[in-house]
Amino acid sequence: MKTFFSLVNFVVGILSLLIGVGNFLFLTNNPSGIVAGGVAVVVGTSFLWLATTALFSSPRKS
Numbered sequence: 782m783k784t785f786f787s788l789v790n791f792v793v794g795i796l797s798l799l800i801g802v803g804n805f806l807f808l809t810n811n812p813s814g815i816v817a818g819g820v821a822v823v824v825g826t827s828f829l830w831l832a833t834t835a836l837f838s839s840p841r842k843s
Contacts, residue, residue, distance in 0.1 A: 783835055790832030797825030 804818030 787832045787836040790828045790835065794825045794828030794832060797821050797828060799825075801825060 798821070801818045801821030801824075804814040804821060808814050808818075
């Protein structure tokens, strides 16, 4: 379950970063793209952080 959670977070994080970079590339056509790109980069970074934290955290002992 932990591996699946990390895999989903990695995929969503990478896609969000690609969307953010894509919005930055079209900045000259749409100035509001910097806001959308920034939000997408922040979301992508947080998903990647969640994935790495979940993958490399030690299991809880009860």
